[in-house]
Amino acid sequence: xxxxxxxxxxxxxxxxxxxxxxxxxxxxxxxxxxxxxxxxxxxxxxxxxxxxxxxxxxxxxxxxxxxxxxxxxxxxxxxxxxxxxxxxxxxxxxxxxxxxxxxxxxxxxxxxxxxxxxxxxxxxxxxxxxxxxxxxxxxxxxxxxxxxxxxxxxxxxxxxxxxxxxxxxxxxxxxxxxxxxxxxxxxxxxxxxxxxxxxxxxxxxxxxxxxxxxxxxxxxxxxxx
Numbered sequence: 200x201x202x203x204x205x206x207x208x209x210x211x212x213x214x215x216x217x218x219x220x221x222x223x224x225x226x227x228x229x230x231x232x233x234x235x236x237x238x239x240x241x242x243x244x245x246x247x248x249x250x251x252x253x254x255x256x257x258x259x260x261x262x263x264x265x266x267x268x269x270x271x272x273x274x275x276x277x278x279x280x281x282x283x284x285x286x287x288x289x290x291x292x293x294x295x296x297x298x299x300x301x302x303x304x305x306x307x308x309x310x311x312x313x314x315x316x317x318x319x320x321x322x323x324x325x326x327x328x329x330x331x332x333x334x335x336x337x338x339x340x341x342x343x344x345x346x347x348x349x350x351x352x353x354x355x356x357x358x359x360x361x362x363x364x365x366x367x368x369x370x371x372x373x374x375x376x377x378x379x380x381x382x383x384x385x386x387x388x389x390x391x392x393x394x395x396x397x398x399x400x401x402x403x404x405x406x407x408x409x410x411x412x413x414x415x416x417x418x419x420x421x422x423x424x
Contacts, residue, residue: 200215200221200235200236200239201239201244204239204244204245204255209255210255211255211256211257211258212254212255212257212321212381212382212413212414213254213255214251214252214253214254215245215252215253215254215255217252218232218233218236236253240253243256244256246413248385248386250385251383251385257321257413257414258414259413259414259415259416260273260274260277260279260318260323260414260415260416261273261277261415261416261418262323262324262410262415262416262417262418263417263418263419264362264365264391264393264417264418264419265362266361266362267359267361267362268362268393269349270283270316270324271283271347271349274318274323277318279318279319280318280319280320281316281317281318282316282317282318282320283314283315283316283317283346283347284314284315284346285312285313285314285342285343285346286313286314286315286325286379287311287312287313288310288311288312288313288339288342288343289310289311290308290309290310290311290332290339291308291309291310291311292305292306292307292308292309293305293306293307293308293309293329297309297329297405300329300392300394300402300405301329301331301394301402301405302401302402303331307331307332307333308332308333309329309330309331309332310329310330310331310332310335310338310339311327311328311329312327312328312330312338312339312342312348313325313326313327313328314326314328314346314348315379318414321381321414322379322380322381322411322414323380323410323411323414323415324408324409324410324411324415325376325379325380325408325409326348326406326407326408326409327406327407327408328348328404328405328406329404329405329406330403330404331402331403334355334403335352335355335403337355338351338352338354338355341354341355348404352403352404357397357403359397359398360395360396360397360398360403360404361395361396361398362393362394362395363393363394363395363396363400363402364393364394365391365392365393365419366391366392366393367389367390367391367392367417368389368390368392369387369388369389369390369412370387370388370390371384371385371386371387371388372384372386372387372388372409376388376409380409380411381411382411382413386411386412386413387412388409388410388411388412389409389410389412389415389417390407390408390409390410391406391407391408391410391417392405392406392407393405393406393407393408394406
């Protein structure tokens with residue numbers, strides 16, 4: 200089994216055959232097979248999920264959250280290829296929580312941009328980004344041409360922005376989220392709620408990001424003294 204995994208017969212994230220199938224293939228009883236699988240799990244090659252089966256472990260990305268968090272830079276620093284695509288852009292009335300983060304009244308017009316970010320072609324995070332429409336009236340057009348949030352803000356006159364605050368929780372994904380992240384609904388996701396500000400401290404971007412927990416681990420960087 201170890202040789203098959205290392206040689207790529209079972210790709211990262213794939214479900215392994217059932218206990219019965221594997222026991223038959225190797226000519227062993229299920230007790231022996233379970234001990235072998237537990238050994239593979241202890242060495243980080245497989246993940247055994249109660250009621251779902253066994254899966255080949257995926258290589259985890261370290262995703263540091265610091266003052267300047269940029270997806271493409273983080274992915275390239277780990278010798279992987281970043282990519283992203285915009286799923287939708289629309290003007291909406293600001294929900295109460297987002298309005299509070301951006302310093303707006305509830306119901307004020309904001310621009311919502313939903314983006315799927317990938318590393319080496321595998322989905323890592325769904326980001327739902329909210330911009331004050333009064334300050335960024337043309338950001339939707341920029342995002343339609345280029346999915347980079349950083350470049351869109353630069354074109355809008357904000358060449359640098361910093362993370363002001365982050366809240367992290369965990370939950371099970373919605374059906375649409377699980378589909379976009381290519382993972383089962385029974386596997387949890389990490390949810391990050393973040394506010395970014397310009398150098399003057401004015402809010403420019405409130406984001407809610409949903410990470411595939413099986414592919415990324417969030418690293419919280421200590422603030423500089």
